Amino acid sequence: MQWETVIGLEIHAQLSTKTKIFSAASTAYGAEPNTQACAVDLGLPGVLPVLNQEAVRMAVKFGMAIEAEIADYSVFARKNYFYPDLPKGYQISQMDHPIVGVGHLDIEVEGQTKRIGVTRAHLEEDAGKSLHESFHGSTGVDLNRAGTPLLEIVSEPDMRSAKEAVAYMRKIHELVQYLDISDGNMQEGSFRCDVNISLRPKGQEEYGTRAELKNINSFKFVEKAIYTEVERQKEILEAGGSITQETRLYDADKDETRSMRSKEEANDYRYFPDPDLLPVFISPELRAQVKADLPELPEAKKQRFVTDYKLEAETANNLASSRPLADYFEALVKSSGCAAKICSNWVCVELSGALNKQNLSISQSPIDSDRLAQLLQRIADNTISGKIAKQVFEAMWSSQDSADTIIEAQGLKQITDSGAIEAIIDKIIANNPGQVEQYLSGKDKVFGFFVGQTMKASQGKANPGEVNKILQDKLRL
Amino acid sequence: MSLTTDDVNKIAYLARLGINAQDTESYTANLSNMLNLVAEMSSVNTDNVAPMAHPFDTTQRLRPDQITEGNQRDNFQAIAPQVEEGLYLVPKVLD
Numbered sequence: 001m002q003w004e005t006v007i008g009l010e011i012h013a014q015l016s017t018k019t020k021i022f023s024a025a026s027t028a029y030g031a032e033p034n035t036q037a038c039a040v041d042l043g044l045p046g047v048l049p050v051l052n053q054e055a056v057r058m059a060v061k062f063g064m065a066i067e068a069e070i071a072d073y074s075v076f077a078r079k080n081y082f083y084p085d086l087p088k089g090y091q092i093s094q095m096d097h098p099i100v101g102v103g104h105l106d107i108e109v110e111g112q113t114k115r116i117g118v119t120r121a122h123l124e125e126d127a128g129k130s131l132h133e134s135f136h137g138s139t140g141v142d143l144n145r146a147g148t149p150l151l152e153i154v155s156e157p158d159m160r161s162a163k164e165a166v167a168y169m170r171k172i173h174e175l176v177q178y179l180d181i182s183d184g185n186m187q188e189g190s191f192r193c194d195v196n197i198s199l200r201p202k203g204q205e206e207y208g209t210r211a212e213l214k215n216i217n218s219f220k221f222v223e224k225a226i227y228t229e230v231e232r233q234k235e236i237l238e239a240g241g242s243i244t245q246e247t248r249l250y251d252a253d254k255d256e257t258r259s260m261r262s263k264e265e266a267n268d269y270r271y272f273p274d275p276d277l278l279p280v281f282i283s284p285e286l287r288a289q290v291k292a293d294l295p296e297l298p299e300a301k302k303q304r305f306v307t308d309y310k311l312e313a314e315t316a317n318n319l320a321s322s323r324p325l326a327d328y329f330e331a332l333v334k335s336s337g338c339a340a341k342i343c344s345n346w347v348c349v350e351l352s353g354a355l356n357k358q359n360l361s362i363s364q365s366p367i368d369s370d371r372l373a374q375l376l377q378r379i380a381d382n383t384i385s386g387k388i389a390k391q392v393f394e395a396m397w398s399s400q401d402s403a404d405t406i407i408e409a410q411g412l413k414q415i416t417d418s419g420a421i422e423a424i425i426d427k428i429i430a431n432n433p434g435q436v437e438q439y440l441s442g443k444d445k446v447f448g449f450f451v452g453q454t455m456k457a458s459q460g461k462a463n464p465g466e467v468n469k470i471l472q473d474k475l476r477l
Numbered sequence: 478m479s480l481t482t483d484d485v486n487k488i489a490y491l492a493r494l495g496i497n498a499q500d501t502e503s504y505t506a507n508l509s510n511m512l513n514l515v516a517e518m519s520s521v522n523t524d525n526v527a528p529m530a531h532p533f534d535t536t537q538r539l540r541p542d543q544i545t546e547g548n549q550r551d552n553f554q555a556i557a558p559q560v561e562e563g564l565y566l567v568p569k570v571l572d
Contacts, residue, residue, distance in 0.1 A: 017542050025546040033563035034554070038546040042553060053539035075530040082493050084567040089493075097530070131564065140564030268491055273530040281536035 001238065002202040005230050006210075007165045007195060008157035011172050012150045013182040014126065014190035015058045020147035021125050022049030022092065027148050029188050037128070037143035043088035048276050051076075055149040058181035059099045059123050060282060060290045062151060065179055065297060066118050068103025070287065074280040076123075080270045084141050085128035093152075095271045098122035099280070105175070106299070107167040116168050117156030126150050151181070157196065157207065162226035166219050169193055173219075174298055178323045192217040197226060198243070199233045208233075209243040213250050213257060225250035229257050301326055309333070309340035318348055324362045325352075328369050336373035338380050346376060350393055367396050375403035388412050388460055416463045418470060421454070424462065425470055428453045439475055447471065478516055479509040 020027055023040035040047045063070045075097040078090040100121035106113050128143035153172060159165045173191055176182040184191045198210035213229060216222050228250070233243055248257040296304070298320050305316035305326075319329050325347070332343045351372070355365060375392055378384050384392065384407060395406045407413060415421055428450060429436055439446040454467050482501045485508060489496045496504065550563065559566040 019542050019544050019546075023546060024540065024544055026544045032550075034550045034565065035548040035563070036546075037553070038549065039553070044553075050540045051537055052542050054542035056539060080491075084565075084570055130570065132569065135561060135564070135566055137569055138559070138561075138566040139569050140561065140566055142564055270491065275531065277531075278533060278535055278537040279530045280539075 003199045003230075003234055003237070004202045004204075005160055005162075005226075006157045006198045006200060006207055007159040007161075007226065008210075009153075009155045009159070009165060009169060009196070010194040011153045011155075011169065012126075012192050012194075013153065013172070013176045013184070015055050015149040015151055015181055016183050016190075017052055017054045017058070017149055019052055019054075021052050021055050021123065021149035023147055024050075025147065029185075029190075031144055033140075033142040034144060037146060041087075041128075041143055041147040049092060049274075051277065051280065052149065055123055056099070056280060056282070057286065057290055058149075058179075059121065059151055060286065061179050061181055061294065062121060062153070062176065063100035063103060064287075064291060064294055065175055066100075066103035066105050066121075068118060068121070069101035070282055071097055071099055071101060072282055073097060074099040074282065076274045076277040076280070077271045078274045079124075083127070083130075084139060085130045085143070085146065087128075087143065087146070091125060091127065092274055092277070093124035093271075094122035097279070099282070105168065105171055107164065107171050109161075109163050109167050114158075114164065116158045116164075119154045119156050121151055121153045124150050124152055151176075157198075162223045162230075165195065165226055166223050169219060169222060174321055178295060178298055180295075180323075186217050189217060193222055195222060195226060195229075197229050197233070199230065199237060208237075209245050211243060211245070211257070212247045214247055214260065216250055221250060221252050224252070224255060225257060228255055232257060295323070309344070311340060311344055315344050315348060319344060322362065328362055328365070331369035332373055332376070335370055336376040336380075338373075338376045342376060342379075346372065350390065354393075354397060366398075367393070371396060371402060378403055378407060382414060382416060382463065383407065384412055384414050385460070385464060388414065391460075412461060414463050415458055415461050416466060418466055421458070421462050421466055421470055422474075424454055424457050425450070425467070425474055428457065429474060436475070447475070450475070478512045480505050480512065484508075 015021075017027060019025060020041060023038050025038040025041055026036045028036065040049060060070055075094065076092050077095040079093045079095075080090040082089060098120040100118075102120070103118040104115050105118060106115050108114075126145050126148040128141055128146040131140040131142065155168065159168060173184050176191070177184045182190055186192070193216050195213040195216060196210045197213065198208040200206065200208040211229060211233070213225050216225055229248070236243060244259075247260045249260050250257050302313075302316045302320040305311045305320055306313055309316075311319070319326050328351075329343060329347045332338075332347065333340050336343060351362075351365065351367070355362065360366075372393075375389055375396065378392075379386055379389050392403055392406050392410075392412060395401070395410070396403060399406070401409075432450075432453070435446050435449055439450075450471050451464075451467055454462055454471065455464070482505050485496075485501055485505045488508075554560045554563075554565070557565050
């Protein structure tokens with residue numbers, strides 16, 4: 001039988017506020033355990049949550065970016081469950097009145113554009129962290145993360161393959177960073193994902209029973225986990241069995257999924273509106289303010305790069321996928337005054353390559369756009385060749401010096417003085433009578449030998465156009 | 478509406494409350510009475526009334542995103558039963 005995979009994602013993006021969603025404790029990552037857990041985060045008796053306006057603003061911003069309905073009226077609810085890293089005994093989340101309603105996002109897979117529906121996005125607080133190792137039989141609890149604001153983004157079951165799911169996840173990841181509402185750091189758990197997967201016979205309208213894979217924090221693992229889970233479900237269904245609706249865990253080491261909870265103990269969260277929090281009203285002023293602050297979004301930027309800079313779609317996409325990268329590129333075009341095509345090449349090839357090699361992000365680049373601009377100007381005004389420029393680039397990478405300083409100090413200026421080039425060529429012709437003979441007898445390939453020798457003798461500094469011209473003149477005789 | 482003792486035991490389990498078996502009967506009766514009161518209220522026609530999420534008819538005040546809470550770990554941990562390396566220790570749990 002032909003099966004169709006149906007996938008929906010729930011993405012948790014940690015919002016990059018300074019303080020927690022309901023308390024004024026810091027959210028900075030990596031602090032000493034429990035030094036950023038205040039009385040509210042600890043759930044001590046008598047404390048009350050007070051909502052962070054920045055978290056609300058960020059959620060509204062996200063909603064506008066996916067063209068979603070923003071609720072006028074939004075309600076926080078308690079999701080009750082017991083676990084030591086949740087000291088109140090409930091998580092404050094949203095149920096019936098989420099802040100962001102139905103929206104959508106377009107993804108591209110294998111050249112095809114597909115629209116993925118977003119059901120809702122709601123605000124909630126994160127839990128603390130349990131450490132199960134090395135406390136002689138006890139569990140250690142660090143509540144620094146407790147109360148950190150999360151935006152849970154729930155998609156429609158619109159994806160039909162692992163590739164689509166990953167494309168959607170990447171798009172959301174790109175978007176939250178663009179909007180500056182999350183750092184998207186997956187190692188630190190700022191961006192993680194639950195995957196709902198079911199299979200149905202091709203052509204069938206009705207959805208099959210789904211399994212939920214919890215807390216996957218890399219694109220690669222999402223893809224692998226889906227492949228693995230689809231195979232598991234297919235095997236069961238083809239053997240005539242049925243899928244149990246349950247939560248499963250993906251084990252990347254073993255590349256398998258396994259059941260987390262059995263059905264008998266299915267969680268009963270007993271949601272109800274939190275009496276400690278009043279309904280949230282999103283004012284027209286706030287909407288207008290957020291709308292005015294909304295940056296140009298990746299898709300619009302990409303289109304603009306294609307139209308204004310005449311870049312190829314793929315290059316434009318590359319550059320527009322990250323806001324700091326796009327900003328770098330535009331700053332480079334502006335300050336160098338060089339052709340956009342040359343700038344995009346340097347950013348996408350040399351610069352990105354060097355950054356990748358050292359695992360740096362564009363904002364950590366040792367060469368800022370102004371320094372790189374000067375280098376490109378020196379290529380444009382023929383001071384150096386493109387090849388020498390790469391050498392200068394390497395030197396700039398490991399020093400603070402400007403391109404000009406390096407060119408001067410290392411004597412890399414291109415030789416355009418035809419007299420000087422002629423002198424080099426004369427010497428080479430005189431030293432290689434054999435090759436001259438061959439060339440004159442019709443072996444055109446030997447020409448390359450002379451070009452190579454000239455470049456070598458000039459340490460790469462001779463202007464290649466000039467070399468070709470002079471060589472042709474000289475060897476014609 | 479009336480609850481059974483099984484219902485009461487389940488509610489106690491969900492709330493992680495240990496209750497004495499001898500009290501189950503009286504809890505069952507008391508909780509059933511509360512539900513009956515709710516049922517009575519439910520009989521009122523509220524067709525054109527929007528449900529309220531809160532008894533106060535006002536909206537949430539928002540807080541500026543500024544850190545005002547400092548580190549008070551030592552104070553908080555002074556009343557914790559068991560701590561180690563800055564962590565609160567609890568009986569071992571694995572989900």
